[in-house]
Amino acid sequence: MRTGTEEYYRRRALEYDRVYDKPEREADLRELRPWVASSLAGRRVLEVAAGTGWWTDSYADTAAEVTATDVNVATLEVATSRREWPSSVRFFQADAFDLDSIPGRFDAAFVGFFWSHVPLEQLDEFLDRLAGRLQHRARVVIIDNRYVEGSSYPIVRRDLGGDTYQERRLEDGSTWSVLKNFPTPSELRGRLARVGEGIALNELEYYWSATFRVTHQRGAR
Template identity: 50%
Template sequence: MIEYYARRATEYEKVYAKPERQADLQVLRDKCRSLFAGRDVLEISCGTAYWTECFVSTANSILATDINPETLDVARSKTLDAAKVEFATADSLALPDLRRDFDAGFAGFWWSHVPLEKLHAFLTGFHARLKPGALVAFIDNRFVEGSSTPVHRRDGAGNTYQIRRLADGSSHEVLKNFPTPEELRMTLDPFSGKLEITELEYFWMAVHQLG
C-alpha cells in the first residue's frame, strides 16, 4: 500500500477528475469548509493535500500528515497559507503524540484502506489525539458498478481488494473496503456523542462528535 501510493503521487488526483463525480465532490467540499470553519484540524493520510486545499480557507489551522514523503512533496508544492498549514510524516495506524490541541479531525479516503481487524485500534489512536468533544469527519467511496474499480478478492477477515494499474504500467493489489451505513454506525457509535452519516451517489461522509 505504501509503495503503491508513493508511485502514484504524481497522478494521485486524477481520480477526482471523473465527470460523473463532480456534483458529489462539490457537496463534500462545501460540507468540509463549513464543518471545519474556525477549527484546529488534525488531518491524517492527507496524500497530496487535495482536501487540505478545500478547507484551508475556513479552518483556523491544519496539521496534515501522511506516511509517504512522495505525496507530501506534492502537497508542499501547493500554494497554501503557511501560517495555517503544517505538514508532517506520520503513520495513521500508529500516530505519535503530536503535542497539539485539535478540536477537529479529518480523514479523506483512508477508512477504506484500514484492515477491518485494525479499525477499532486505529479509531482509538486517532481519537486519542483530539480534544474531548472534537468534531471528526470521514469521507470515502461507495462501490458503484461501472465507476469503481472491480473488487478482485475478499480475504478471510472480510477485507476486499482491487487491482490498480498506474501510468508506469505497474499493477498493485490494494485493500479497499466499502462499509455500509450500518457498519459505519456500529463502528463509530462507541466513540460518538452524535453521529451523522450522509450517502451520496459515489461517496459517503460520516461526521461525529467525540463523546
C-alpha cells in the first residue's frame, strides 16, 4: 500500500525542515517537543515515517531505545546526519504499511505528521498493522497538523472517498498534488477506539496530538 506522497517527500528531503521555521508555529512546537519526550521517556519506541528525524531528536535522549523508520532513504540520510545520536537510536528503511521486517520489540510508537497523508480508506489498516507490531498496552503518540487559514496550504480538492488535497511546490519548481487530511476530534476518537483505550486528544493552535494504549490487536502481523 502507498500514501502517494512517497516520491514528493523523497524529492523534498533536503528542504523539509523549513516547515519547522514558520514563526507563527514556534510556540506550539516549543510546547509539543517536551510533551513528546515525556510521553515516550523510558520506552522502546518504533517511529513510523520519521522523515528527517526532527521529532526523533526531541525524545531520543530520554527514550530507552529508538527505531526510527521511513520509506525514503533520502529523508533517513538527513536524519542520520542531523546530530550525533545515542547508541540506542537506529534508523531503518520501512514502509509504514509493512512493519514486520523491522527488528525489535516495542512498548511505544511515535507517528508524526503521517496520519494526515494516509488515505481515509487505509487508515484502519494502518492502525491495525501498527498496533499488531507493538506489545500489548504499548503507548502510541500521534501528532499532526490542524488546518489554519493563512498558515496551511489551502485545500483545493476533495475526492469521492473524502480525502482532501493541497497543491504544493518544491524549490526545483515542480508542483505536487498532496493528499492531506485534517480529522476532527470525533473522527480521531472513532478510529483510535478500534485499537486502543485511554485515548487522550489535545488541540493546540496549529497541531493536534493523540495518545492511547494499544489494547485491540487484530493479528495484522
